[in-house]
Amino acid sequence: MADLPPLRTLVGEGWDDYGLIDSGGGRKLERYGAYRFIRPEPQAMWEPALSASEWEAADGEFVPASDEDGGGRWYFHKPVPAEGWPLGWRETRFTASCTPFRHLGFFPDMAPVWDWLRERVADTPDPAFLNLFGYTGVGSQALAAAGAAVTHVDASKKSVAQARENAELAGLADRPVRWIVDDAGKFTAREVRRGRRYDAILLDPPKFGRGPNNERWQIEEGLAPLLADCGQLLDADSRALFLTVYAVRMSALAIGELLSQTLAHLPGTVECGELAVREEARGLLLPTAIFARWSC
Template identity: 40%
Template structure:
């Protein structure tokens, strides 16, 4: 159920490759590999954090309690959504704040594409982008290889009364699903994807962005409606990719269109912003 009393998210400060965040009621420190500068806030502000995530060489890690023990989960509000927050062994919490502008774009563009348009959200994580699409009127196919993340998305939807039941929740490997949709002749008016650098599908299939992104984008092109307005939004956190590089990639695979590429950022309460990946949207007008 919707709860207007849950607290918002704030990025309080960054520096020394860490970030200090207010995540609802809880103050946390997590790694921030782009934050190569000095913090702005006093050390006592950082020392007041409830917990810090310490990552090990495997990419996993542990939460070190500094002041208050963390609950297993809690609620938070961000991007006009109530969210289920749960600290994981990867240091994730269930949302990526830098995607906020993309959620806003989905809610703005989808009503202009027609009624009951179909959209596809790949590598869709905990479903906030899917909820934005559904709230804007789309019939959404939400796909992630992790059954746990798809269930997390269902929980998020249940906490937002203004998100209609227009999301099809799918656990599958992205490449397998797209090939199956092409065989079935299913087409979409908009597609979003936020692929990891490396990962595994629902049955252990290997994913490497450097080797497979062109093939996947080619399938996305073929899954778009052939006439009328359409969009593809690609986000990326992988080293070596740049906004201009994503623009060239989309242009080469999808063909002529309006392309907007930018660095994703998260605003700090100090007035600075934290760079947090890149995104590019291609539109057929």
């Protein structure tokens, strides 16, 4: 493959059930259905557009711990359902809730990624899609709704159970989805030995994690071998691979070059850049992650 093209920005726009209302001062104000929340956002280094009173009207705020271990807790100013509440994106349906890890059960900046993957396989009969680190399964739903046979893999038994419940909520429980609790690296290596292939692969790895048998995942160590195995699951008839990386000291160019070398045996194009969400208050783009993607 040729040199990487210029960096791209994939922009997530708000929809009825989600929006980035405002950002600034190291925080962001978002709406999740009928509820508004404040969460920390170190990249929001500018001043907020809205008044302090509009921020103070939020239903809750996640306040991080004073150390760098990612701790913290939610503080609620108004009643918020502890069991969560239903939201949707296109055909998908899922339960949002205020998790101990500051997330709300899905990652809205992934919406343009799901759209892009759906477009890549739109003309492929019965496409096979692999979703590694699939979390609560909104991406798996998005591809299943588009006609793909999905293999959803996550190391968390709780997340996979939530993904199955979300699929039932969306009326997609009868779609061909394999729900698998496993370490992503071990599962992918076994798929290579089995001679499996996929038309599209999504990888959304955390910085650090543990597998179901206490396998250790560290992205700086595990990403290259995992991508190498993913490369063996693709062939010249495959259509796409999308990799996102959050909260690590890597650059989009670095993961773009890694993906380009890993998939050098395949035709197609590698691109890289940033994911961002458009703020509703003034149209500002808030960066959320870096990405690299291959398409053919």
